[in-house]
Amino acid sequence: MTQTTAPVKQAWARRRVPGGPYLLLLPAAVAMAGVSLYPLFYGVRASVTHYLYGREFGYNGLTNYHIVWHDQFFWEAMRTTAKYVICAVTIETVLGLGLALLVSREIRFGGPIRVGLILPMTIAPVVVGVMWRLLYDSGIGVTDTIWGWFGAPPPNLLAHNTSAFVAVVVVDVWEWTPLIFLILLAGLQSLPQEPLEAARVDGAGRVRVFFDHTLPMMVPVLLVAITLRTIDAIGTFDQIYVLTQGGPGTSTRLISIYAYNTAFLDSQYGYAAAMLLSLLAMVMILMVVAVRMLRRSAS
């Protein structure tokens, strides 16, 4: 009996259901389509629709995109966003790498220090905004007190274009340096030690080892960290909305704030969708460039 059924079982096991793997992927694909593709499709549809008084007033082709292209505030917001992303991500990368190098070695209280360093990242951005708003507030904020110790007048950080911009970058750096730190720390700890030890045996100092060996080996991880952080920083909204609402003037008005105001205060849903789709296209181009750089560095 056993001898006759075993080949049958094996045959069943080997038998292939046509399109089986795809069938198994179907639930996940449907879920993905529901939560990702449908909103995307809906956004595309909204971007070619004319809205008036908050209601749809029919298809209007590429008019919204045409307006986006000629909207000085859109480009101004894009420039501010680019400036914000470059400043924040650069500082975060340098700080994150420095901290990761510091903590990757066996040091006293390494565990608690690591936990402490990642704490800001775990706080909701809105709470971060409120917290820093209180710190910066010209009436009750601690910045006034600190300035006062040096005999300086209150800085009114959020009331001037440059200082307000610096202030929001500082908040971003405080909150998101831990993310870069975590990614880079994981990267550092997974580096092969042999080349580093060999370099040290050959008499290379710490700086030489870092620039000639550690940094080149870390490039792929660095690129991943920078890319992820850049995507995230482009969409920054909560803390800036709480802190400055995009002001003074338009000095901290990122594209996310401008799009939000356009959609939800001005009820220009179609125009806001066109704006964000244009942004999506630009982010995708950025991604392609980043991935190519990643490939090149890895090869």
Added chain:
Amino acid sequence: MSDNQSRERVTRSYTRREVIQGAVGTGAALGLSPLLAACGGGSSSSSGGKAGGSITIGSFSDPAMVPFRDVFLKKFTAETGIQTKWHETNYNAWYQNSKTDGLQKTGAYDIYVMDDNWVPEYAAGGAIQSLSKLGLKVNPNILEKGLEQGYWPPKSGPRLKAFANATPELYALVIIDDVEILYYNKDYFPSAPKTWDDIAAVAKAKSQPPNLYGWTARGVAGNPIMQTYLPLLNSYGGNFANDDWSPGFAGPEGVAALERLFSFIPYMPAGVAAFDTSQETAVMLQGHCTAMTEYTGTAHVVDDPTQSKVVGKIDFAATPSQVKSGPAIGTFICGIASAAPNTEGAVKFLEWFTSDKVQHEFASGGSVAVTGPALRDPALAAKYRWLPACADAVDNSIPKPRTPDEPKMEDLLGTELNQALVEAISAKSGYTQIAQKHLTAAANQITAYLKQQGTY
């Protein structure tokens, strides 16, 4: 495709690089998808639902609404047997929720408590019902300027082309006549200042920053600084929008009004460009300021010793004049949702709340009622000295342009005003050029925007 190739494609493992690349690309698309979807405002419709023994009222949170919520809803239930349900959230969230509810006709609410500048959009978009068509009986004692805020198209002023010949109908009914009034400290003003020159003279003579400022204001870009600028603009004879929708603030009147604000810079807190209501009123309530213009919400707390160090010292008047007094009006106003489950109950509530008897009771707690007899009752005026000032201010008030695009117009002008203030604070001179430059820029932006909308 061969069997081997097919199997390899199904079973092969992915490299770390491929996973990372995929995650990065998917992350970018996923990150922006919800934002895009959120931009797709809809207009699908559903039926209104059944009438019942209760009404649901939604509102933004505001201290002025506390008596309405805590006292008068219960009274209404006691007198009529109709139950009330109350939902409130912050201003921006409620603006979105109520608009979506009205446009999608979900029937979640019967009554929306709104800011009066929402009325054009809600009425034109069909988010609220015409109270005229529902047969709501209007109390003739309601102050006319307050009542007018609920009409669409507006009874006076410029109109959208599409509504040029339409008969105005009442779409929303005022429940609190919120209006800008002058708050002044009697320690520094022997009598109510009449003009901006009076305010400036005291500011110059008495200011000792940071202990005492001659003036404080809201300076944040957009709506906040507009509340500072509008009484100035109106008093100098300018207009936010002329009758043909052209901007009426970039001429000499508007420039002079902004220059007047700049002239207060030495006597205002240095961080005023980042001030909103809370910072502005804190300066006043701490006794660090001689005068300010603000809506009536703060009037309730000036005599509250737990919040104010100037108990009994603050008095109230109409906003100062230059060629006239022109306070901005921003009433709390109620509309009945397009798919209200209990329209009849909602109408009954609005008629009840705006009746003379209830309005008198409302004013008896210091709230800014909407009827003349309640606001001008001598006994109530003796107890709540801001009430007659509010009635005068409503009578002299100048409404904002009645259009769904008013928030955008405010945003454009308010952003330039904030930028002008920041520049003026830094420059400390050249005020005329700064004012002219930014007001002209705002006028050009608004003109271009309205042209692009194509409805003017």
